[in-house]
Amino acid sequence: MVFYELFCISRTRLVEANLKDLVKQTSLIVMNKGGVVRNLKPLGEKQLPYRIRKHQEYHVQGYQWLMQFDANPTVVNELNKRLKVDPRVLRHAVIRLGSKLEDIVASAEKTGTRV
């Protein structure tokens, strides 16, 4: 099991139900493949540093959220495929945090971010 982090920027002004659905679906992808979702964290609606073009539209704001999970590397491929196609998602990146929990936790304490 490897610790991963999905950093996702989704469209702003999504209906709450729609946003919840998006998050739920991505979590289910991980869980159905035998992964464990550790943390779901909203980072808020933010002005993007530059304009994005995605799904034939220009975007200047985005809603950022984070999902931390342990899973097999094969799960990551599946996630990427689904998120690329989803019209609600502007940017996504799955980043490998590490293999040891201690390293990740220690770093978070210093910078004040909650894991």
Place this chain on the structure above:
Amino acid sequence: MLASVYRNTAAKSLKSLVPKVGGTSAVSSHNLVARRFKSDDAGEQEESRQHADSLLNIIANSINSQTSGSVANEQFRMARGNFHRGDIYKPSDLNDSKPTTYAPPPKPVDQLKILKLNPIVEYKNATLLSHYITPLGRLMSREQTGLSAKNQRRVTKAVRRARAMCIISPTAKLH
């Protein structure tokens, strides 16, 4: 002692050459001319007086330096190290105020190493990464950041990742 004698005689001989103000017939005989060009004449006299003074100084100094046991030489010897006859010195040797050697620059300290932070994990932390980019959003060199080679590589990777993920602007430092 001898030097002063020389100096006085030199001064006297030179002073006899300088015309005194408001004296001699050359000025008073031509009244009209003198009145009209009075200012010029006075200026000329003043100039020549000053010229003479400077000449005196030059001569006095040269006389001083020629004599071996003079006061000036003694002072020079005291000032900086040992000066011997025939030595070549530069003006800075006589000046005790500024040091000749400069302090070595301070050794750069790797902040991330001390804080035990992994910059790759902090790719989301725009505030942290903005310390390592210029106001125009460009990555700073290792000389500027003071990071170790390993951490510099990781910071570069984190910044490029953050740029791609729309966390940092590639052209500005916003946070």
